[in-house]
Amino acid sequence: MAIEKEVVRFGPYAGFIANGVRVGNxxxxxxxxxxxxxxxxxxxxxxxxxxxxxxxxxAETLEKFGAxxxxxxxxxxxxxxxxxxxxxxxxxxGARIEAYGGEPEVTQTMVEVAAxxxxxxxVEIKCVAYx
Amino acid sequence: MAIEKEVVRFGPYAGFIANGVRVGNxxxxxxxxxxxxxxxxxxxxxxxxxxxxxxxxxAETLEKFGAxxxxxxxxxxxxxxxxxxxxxxxxxxGARIEAYGGEPEVTQTMVEVAAxxxxxxxVEIKCVAYx
Amino acid sequence: MAIEKEVVRFGPYAGFIANGVRVGNxxxxxxxxxxxxxxxxxxxxxxxxxxxxxxxxxAETLEKFGAxxxxxxxxxxxxxxxxxxxxxxxxxxGARIEAYGGEPEVTQTMVEVAAxxxxxxxVEIKCVAYx
Numbered sequence: 001m002a003i004e005k006e007v008v009r010f011g012p013y014a015g016f017i018a019n020g021v022r023v024g025n026x027x028x029x030x031x032x033x034x035x036x037x038x039x040x041x042x043x044x045x046x047x048x049x050x051x052x053x054x055x056x057x058x059a060e061t062l063e064k065f066g067a068x069x070x071x072x073x074x075x076x077x078x079x080x081x082x083x084x085x086x087x088x089x090x091x092x093x094g095a096r097i098e099a100y101g102g103e104p105e106v107t108q109t110m111v112e113v114a115a116x117x118x119x120x121x122x123v124e125i126k127c128v129a130y131x
Numbered sequence: 132m133a134i135e136k137e138v139v140r141f142g143p144y145a146g147f148i149a150n151g152v153r154v155g156n157x158x159x160x161x162x163x164x165x166x167x168x169x170x171x172x173x174x175x176x177x178x179x180x181x182x183x184x185x186x187x188x189x190a191e192t193l194e195k196f197g198a199x200x201x202x203x204x205x206x207x208x209x210x211x212x213x214x215x216x217x218x219x220x221x222x223x224x225g226a227r228i229e230a231y232g233g234e235p236e237v238t239q240t241m242v243e244v245a246a247x248x249x250x251x252x253x254v255e256i257k258c259v260a261y262x
Numbered sequence: 263m264a265i266e267k268e269v270v271r272f273g274p275y276a277g278f279i280a281n282g283v284r285v286g287n288x289x290x291x292x293x294x295x296x297x298x299x300x301x302x303x304x305x306x307x308x309x310x311x312x313x314x315x316x317x318x319x320x321a322e323t324l325e326k327f328g329a330x331x332x333x334x335x336x337x338x339x340x341x342x343x344x345x346x347x348x349x350x351x352x353x354x355x356g357a358r359i360e361a362y363g364g365e366p367e368v369t370q371t372m373v374e375v376a377a378x379x380x381x382x383x384x385v386e387i388k389c390v391a392y393x
Binding site: 156157197198199201202204205207211213214217224236237238239240241242243244245259261262 | 263264265267269278279280281282283285286288290291292293340375376377378379381386388
């Protein structure tokens with residue numbers, strides 16, 4: 001019962017983790033963080049900057065599947081300081097609206113976790129998209 | 132590669148977040164919490180009451196897609212006090228069985244998070260359903 | 263709008279939770295932990311051992327659907343000590359590569375949670391597979 005996967009890998013951790021895998025019309029994406037192509041965390045004290053970079057990584061992944069941000073259906077935000085995000089909601093969600101080019105038609109779940117994979121990270125965004 | 136989304140929005144945060152999005156036969160739902168239609172948290176000290184309200188919100192979302200609780204396949208419980216839930220399992224899971232009208236045929240994952248989006252919240256339930 | 267579910271239940275908590283549910287070509291799995299068929303946590307101080315047992319449970323679930331580890335597309339790791347896992351990455355991810363029989367083609371998200379359902383647990387792995 002083998003399945004056909006389309007796998008996208010790029011960036012500093014391409015050897016360890018796939019950025020996205022498509023099976024049929026669904027694309028699962030690995031959680032994306034505010035890390036650039038050189039492996040540097042952007043905006044160590046700036047959640048909105050990390051959100052912007054995470055979405056840039058998501059958009060780049062989707063592009064390699066021939067898809068765009070409009071293909072995203074579900075997102076989970078794992079954050080390290082939800083109260084801080086709520087207090088700075090205009091900047092953080094402004095970065096999100098900017099990334100989508102408008103208020104997106106997606107479901108969203110946001111929870112505060114104890115930690116992300118690196119201490120400098122403030123947000124990790126896990127998306128499911130469809131084509 | 133545009134996709135057709137059916138989007139359901141209602142309740143106090145309809146301007147910010149979709150309650151559910153359907154693409155093809157899958158419905159993703161945003162994490163639902165123990166908040167009523169007026170934006171009030173119910174059962175501030177009562178996890179079972181929050182579970183009951185969260186499922187009421189889930190059922191209402193599914194109904195707008197022409198679906199019911201029986202369409203749910205997967206649920207993730209993000210909770211703020213897993214030991215407290217285990218100690219009060221009869222009430223909490225009783226509320227769940229009541230919401231489903233019997234022991235449900237769904238997969239479940241439960242983890243304790245550091246916080247939810249509002250400090251009064253004790254549980255957030257994220258579901259995936261199919262039609 | 264009823265759907266047809268194939269449900270797999272086994273192990274010490276079969277009465278409370280489905281291990282996996284298939285609808286169409288997608289299989290959702292409940293988060294799996296380092297607990298054996300007798301309900302004993304393996305490797306209380308050994309994350310790699312818990313990862314090995316969790317994947318054994320996942321493989322057993324998939325087998326009952328006629329599927330294998332190669333059918334997994336997405337995994338979420340909920341862990342209690344991400345820094346410890348990173349410091350012991352060779353053992354932990356070695357156990358993962360062993361379970362898959364090579365570097366897997368799956369997406370992965372890893373976050374540190376405040377707690378899992380039992381204090382002895384160090385990792386819970388939630389997978390989505392396709393057939």
